[in-house]
Amino acid sequence: MKITLLGAPFDGCGPKFGSRLGPAAVRFAGLQNQLANLGHEVHDLGDLDPKPTPKTPGHLNVFEGALPVYREIKTQLRAAMPNSVAMMIGGDHSLSIGSISAALERYPDLAVLWIDAHGDINTPATSPSSNLHGMPVAALLRDPSGVSGIQDEQWNQILTEIVPTPGLQPNRIGWIGLRDLDSGEQDRLLSLPEAFIKTMMEVDIEGIPVIAQQVFAWLDSIQARHLWISFDVDVFDPVFAPGTGTMVRGGLTYREGHLLAELLSSRLRAEKTDLQLVGLDLVEVNPSIDQNNVTAITGSEWVASLFGKRILPERGS
Numbered sequence: 096m097k098i099t100l101l102g103a104p105f106d107g108c109g110p111k112f113g114s115r116l117g118p119a120a121v122r123f124a125g126l127q128n129q130l131a132n133l134g135h136e137v138h139d140l141g142d143l144d145p146k147p148t149p150k151t152p153g154h155l156n157v158f159e160g161a162l163p164v165y166r167e168i169k170t171q172l173r174a175a176m177p178n179s180v181a182m183m184i185g186g187d188h189s190l191s192i193g194s195i196s197a198a199l200e201r202y203p204d205l206a207v208l209w210i211d212a213h214g215d216i217n218t219p220a221t222s223p224s225s226n227l228h229g230m231p232v233a234a235l236l237r238d239p240s241g242v243s244g245i246q247d248e249q250w251n252q253i254l255t256e257i258v259p260t261p262g263l264q265p266n267r268i269g270w271i272g273l274r275d276l277d278s279g280e281q282d283r284l285l286s287l288p289e290a291f292i293k294t295m296m297e298v299d300i301e302g303i304p305v306i307a308q309q310v311f312a313w314l315d316s317i318q319a320r321h322l323w324i325s326f327d328v329d330v331f332d333p334v335f336a337p338g339t340g341t342m343v344r345g346g347l348t349y350r351e352g353h354l355l356a357e358l359l360s361s362r363l364r365a366e367k368t369d370l371q372l373v374g375l376d377l378v379e380v381n382p383s384i385d386q387n388n389v390t391a392i393t394g395s396e397w398v399a400s401l402f403g404k405r406i407l408p409e410r411g412s
């Protein structure tokens with residue numbers, strides 16, 4: 096498999112700075128070597144060089160700096176597809192507006208699996224913080240801002256310049272690992288009966304093997320052929336991934352996370368499958384609050400499992 100990596104050291108859209116160091120930490124954890132050792136051809140585009148941007152009161156945090164980064168991620172990853180799996184290393188989760196827009200432009204039927212403690216489906220109207228890292232799914236769905244004034248203008252600029260029309264379809268977005276939702280997000284999720292939604296309570300009750308089968312049944316039901324996986328390291332319990340800006344207790348264990356990656360990988364590599372992984376985000380690794388780079392290591396190990404790493408390789412493969 097060909098994999099194109101792009102680092103996006105930008106963290107202006109969350110409450111804590113430091114995930115700008117994420118791409119370096121993930122590379123230091125050995126991601127490229129792990130992928131190359133699995134037989135993949137890795138093409139590393141290096142890191143973008145975003146401008147530091149101060150917050151402007153009343154604006155989306157920090158729209159002025161983020162928009163050019165979304166634009167550049169989209170341009171570079173769109174060029175990397177379709178001959179290669181595009182991978183964006185963040186940075187904060189708002190950057191997925193750029194990466195997934197690149198894939199949506201190539202594949203309007205794109206399905207997205209959002210593996211995260213958070214729904215990231217706030218709009219400027221429902222967000223308690225005006226931080227864009229809590230809004231990328233709403234942007235990709237092209238939800239209206241719900242406010243008037245400067246934030247509405249900025250939101251519409253994101254929808255006009257970055258997110259293709261008609262945007263991500265509500266039956267083609269799935270979440271796993273949710274456990275921290277704002278009330279506006281709860282309302283919005285409840286308004287999406289066609290979406291695939293699994294909170295941590297369902298992970299607890301049903302277990303990862305059942306959840307994985309449900310993911311595959313959902314992807315079959317929408318006849319998904321092109322899949323993007325957006326992986327926020329905060330889906331792991333803080334015991335395994337303490338270096339992230341909005342950690343929430345009660346997340347996936349190390350093995351739950353890996354089993355999910357292993358089962359997804361088996362499905363993606365099955366002989367008779369039309370389903371293709373077209374891209375991946377690995378976001379919200381924040382080395383400035385981490386312990387011995389364990390969060391970058393956990394994240395890159397998860398990616399290796401998704402790309403075929405096995406405890407005992409399957410016979411005949």
Ligand SMILES: [Mn+2]
Pocket residue numbers: 188211212213215228327
């Ligand atoms: Mn997130």
